[in-house]
Amino acid sequence: MVVAPGGAAAPGEGGDQARVGEVPPEAAARGVVGTEKAVRWVWDDTGRWYPRLLADGVRVERCLDLRLAHRLLRGAAATAGSRLATTPSGPFDAAGAAEPDRVESLFDVATPQERPDEDALLAEIGAQDEAVADHPRLRLLLVAESAGALAAAEMRHTGLPWDRRVHDEVLAEQLGPRPTGDARPPRMAELAEQVRTELGAPRLNPDSLPDVLRELRRNGLPVTSTSKWELIGLDHPAVAPLLAYKKLSRLHSANGWAWLDRWVPDGRFRPEYVVGGVVTGRWGSSGGGALQLPKSIRRAVRADEGWCLVVADAAQLEPRVLAGLSHDERMAEAGRGRDLYQGMVDAGVVGSRDHAKLGMLGALYGGTTGQSAAVLPRINRAFPLAMAHVETAARAGERGEVVSTLLGRSSPLPGAQWNQVQADALDDEAGASAQSRARAQTRAWGRFTRNFVVQGTAAEWALCWIAEVRRRLWALGEQGDAGRAPEPFARRPHLVYFLHDELVIHAPQELADEVSAQVRDAAAAAGRLLFGDFPVDFPVSLASARSYADAKD
Incomplete structure (x- = not known):
């Protein structure tokens, strides 16, 4: 095993039995030795180190991003009593390589600090290993989050092909x-x-x-x-x-x-993704509006000559994740092998697909008015386990408690202002306005935690999907003529864009069908990894075309 740039094994990767070597930054590209699958890199920040390797044509199979892992473990309810969670802030609480456009992260972060020294890296690895020792799901989350960081760096390296x-x-x-x-x-x-x-x-x-x-x-x-x-x-x-x-x-x-001019100087759009930049674990972006590409400019996103864009959308991801979380078999059955909303209509739950969609959005986001509220009673009766799951999360939030995703990412506690409003409402002299304000605030936080458990677990599924797609694409090997992507991806299909439940792969035209099959199988594999043998489907709609607009239409 090679560890760089630090000097210790990753948690759970062999400990003292691992072959460990510290690789200085200037020699990072030469540090990849032997079979790549036998190498795991441990570093303080993927965004700081991986671009240097990519620039030298080196792909990293797997890594442990200590900063991302630290942030997760500091906020996880399962590790609240650990040594890592209870120690004062240190270098791994500092900001990473980029900050999200909108501040929705779990913690206020400090100004970026210098790279942690070897002693700090060793201490951090030990503390993380200790924290996750009895929490295999959290360990999986750290692996998935780190894989996401590798994919994000690779997408910035290759860029999204763009026709100026x-x-x-x-x-x-x-x-x-x-x-x-x-x-x-x-x-x-x-x-x-x-x-x-x-x-x-x-x-x-x-x-x-x-x-x-x-x-x-x-x-x-x-x-x-x-x-x-x-x-x-x-x-x-x-x-x-x-x-x-x-x-x-x-x-x-x-x-x-x-x-x-600013973002596509060379025919490639290279935004900076911020892995886990949103409180639920969804990604953010540090500039360029990567997560908000308007429909009007999609036709400018064009594959290289002889290549295509394979666009994959996970269908009704959050409702399907809720079915898996709650083990609601009837809800899972409604979406088995078909559109989940139409399955709800066919099962007699609601009268139309629009009603099914509105009602499910109301259940996920706490809708209490309009058409969504009108159909919610029918959805409650049809899927009691699923609805009980989000209701339990909502009630916990209303009490000011923490909720967690399937793999253990936890919601933040409400802030001091929330606590003060609640305290003011309990005062003996509190008026009707203070009590009304407290009730409104309580309901709002309940809506947040209701959605947190589903959206956060959906983000975990997406991370596992990305990791599996990334692995499968690389395994396809080099094919045909080189495109304009830089090495080591010039002759390989590669990820170029990610948006919550959508992936875009740039692939040689002759591989379009094979890439589509691998992406579909990767979605099923991600579902099995999170939900085991519970029979919930994760279908993916797929299209390939030269332009992003044609694939989406």
């Missing part, structure tokens, strides 16, 4: 020719002038929310925001051009020419 010419065509079609300097694109300038004319405000800046609200109100429109859902029902000639302007403004600011 097509992207420019999309922008020109919708915005007009590229403007010079800071000028508005022609179509936006036309709409801005139309809005000014209709509102009688010749100097209005349509990008200024306070100014737009003021002018709308001056024209007799009782608005509180400029959201589409508030404006769309208003009868005024300024509404249509204002909504059109807002739509084009989002495209221009989020994925316009400046974005194209």
Whole structure:
């Protein structure tokens, strides 16, 4: 075993019996020796070290990311009493290589610190091994999270293939020719002038929310925001051009020419994924909007000549995960070999697929109004085990308690403000407003924990899926002519994009069918790994095409 850059074996990987060698950073590429499957790298941060190996054409089969593991174990209820969880903050509590766009992480993190020295690495490995000694599920989660970190680094290394010419065509079609300097694109300038004319405000800046609200109100429109859902029902000639302007403004600011120059300089989009960047374990992104690619620019995502994009979507992932979590056999049966929502209709639970979807979303997210609430009683009767599982999580959250996913990722405790609101409501002199505020806050936290156990376990399934797909793609070996991806992936199918329950693989065209089969089998394997022999299916819709848009349509 080779451990780098540190000097000890990974937890559970042989301990004193392992062959251990410290590899200095400057010699990392030469440190991979022997059979790659016999090598496990242990390092403080995958995002810090793995790109150096990839740049030298070296792929790492598996690793243990100590920082990711540390964060998980510090927050896990199962290890709350461990030495690792109770010691003061140290170097492994510092920020990693990148921070998520939105702050939704489990802990406030410190400013990045220098790389931990060898003694700190050895101490951390020992503390982690001790913490997970009696928790095999948590150990699996650490392995999956670390595999996700490797995949994230590889996707940044290869990049998502992008056709700048097509992207420019999309922008020109919708915005007009590229403007010079800071000028508005022609179509936006036309709409801005139309809005000014209709509102009688010749100097209005349509990008200024306070100014737009003021002018709308001056024209007799009782608005509180400029959201589409508030404006769309208003009868005024300024509404249509204002909504059109807002739509084009989002495209221009989020994925316009400046974005194209910044993020796709060489025909590859290389965002920085943040593994576990969201509190439930979902990934975040540190820039470029990787998790929010709008439909309008999908056709710019194009495979290399002779290659294709295999796009895989896991169908109704969260409801299926809930069926597995709760061992609700009737719910699992509704989705066996078919669309789960249609299966609910066929079983007589609800009258339409739309009702099934709305009702299930209400169950997962705590919907108490509208159509979802109307069908919830029928879903409760049909799937009592599944509904009891999320209700139990909701009640725990309302009491201010921690809940955990299948593999042991735990929710954070509510903060000091939550506790203060609850305490104020219990005061003998508390008024109706204080009690109402406490009830609303209690219900909101219950909705969070209700969804946490399902969304978090779905994120764990996705990590296992990624890890299995990554392993299977590499096992297919080198095929045909090289694409434009860098080594070691130039002749191999490889992951290029991930979004919650969707994977995109860049593959030689002749391997499209084989890659699709491997992705489908990997989804089934991930289900077995998490839920054993409980009969819950994880079907995947698959399509291959030259462009992302064609595969999605």
